[in-house]
Amino acid sequence: DGGITQSPKYLFRKEGQNVTLSCEQNLNHDAMYWYRQDPGQGLRLIYYSQIVNDFQKGDIAEGYSVSREKKESFPLTVTSAQKNPTAFYLCASVRDSSEKLFFGSGTQLSVL
Amino acid sequence: GIQVEQSPPDLILQEGANSTLRCNFSDSVNNLQWFHQNPWGQLINLFYIPSGTKQNGRLSATTVATERYSLLYISSSQTTDSGVYFCAVGSSYNTDKLIFGTGTRLQVFP
Numbered sequence: 607d608g609g610i611t612q613s614p615k616y617l618f619r620k621e622g623q624n625v626t627l628s629c630e631q632n633l634n635h636d637a638m639y640w641y642r643q644d645p646g647q648g649l650r651l652i653y654y655s656q657i658v659n660d661f662q663k664g665d666i667a668e669g670y671s672v673s674r675e676k677k678e679s680f681p682l683t684v685t686s687a688q689k690n691p692t693a694f695y696l697c698a699s700v701r702d703s704s705e706k707l708f709f710g711s712g713t714q715l716s717v718l
Numbered sequence: 719g720i721q722v723e724q725s726p727p728d729l730i731l732q733e734g735a736n737s738t739l740r741c742n743f744s745d746s747v748n749n750l751q752w753f754h755q756n757p758w759g760q761l762i763n764l765f766y767i768p769s770g771t772k773q774n775g776r777l778s779a780t781t782v783a784t785e786r787y788s789l790l791y792i793s794s795s796q797t798t799d800s801g802v803y804f805c806a807v808g809s810s811y812n813t814d815k816l817i818f819g820t821g822t823r824l825q826v827f828p
Contacts, residue, residue, distance in 0.1 A: 637814065648804060649818040656814060664815070665719075694759060703749055703813040707806070709761040 609633065612697050612710035618718050619684065619691060627682045627713045629697035638680035639698040639707070642666060649696060655680055684715065692717050720745045720809045722819035729824045731795050739790040739822045741805030749808030749816065750781050752790050756801045764790070764803075795826045 610631045619625045631638065637656050641649040651664030655674040669688025674680055680699075684691045697710040721744040731737055741750075752764040765772050765779040767788065772779055776795075781788040792799055802823050806816040 639816070641818070648820040649806075651815060651817070654815065696761065703808060706763040706766045707751060707816060708763060709753075712759045
């Protein structure tokens with residue numbers, strides 16, 4: 607099955623803890639994205655990557671970090687510097703900017 | 719940066735009704751996409767439509783890039799159409815970065 611897999615579905619973070627959200631795609635897409643969605647709101651861009659070993663900050667990158675060591679994988683780390691991390695996190699990928707963007711099923715992150 | 723506004727914010731329909739959702743954007747775009755988010759949070763891509771008109775079953779979309787708006791038409795609505803509809807745009811200066819609107823929440827009742 608081709609698609610984008612996000613894990614875990616639900617994640618809980620303690621104060622001062624870093625947590626990592628996984629995103630894997632087997633669509634052979636070059637570009638990958640991380641978005642944050644707060645209740646009743648739209649999606650805001652955290653980070654994106656067009657090629658392996660390269661990524662750019664989106665509009666709300668503070669308190670987050672990413673890596674792109676493999677084409678298939680784009681993990682997002684929510685660091686302790688992110689003071690309000692509770693949100694729904696969505697990973698997406700696309701072959702190139704002239705095609706449709708596809709999303710994973712999301713990870714709900716909550717703070718204990 | 720580019721601003722994206724969607725209207726109406728909320729829409730309540732009875733099954734079988736038609737509706738039009740609007741997306742206005744503040745700058746020139748080379749990328750525009752429509753998405754449906756179901757009640758479980760999954761986002762489905764409906765259209766890639768930076769200009770022109772496309773149809774897919776009961777859904778169709780039109781983008782008039784020169785006037786900076788796009789419309790999504792839903793005909794003969796069904797309860798399964800409920801959810802939130804998002805418009806996302808990429809400006810002509812950076813098509814790699816898709817900016818989302820705040821969405822239109824649609825509820826369809828039987």
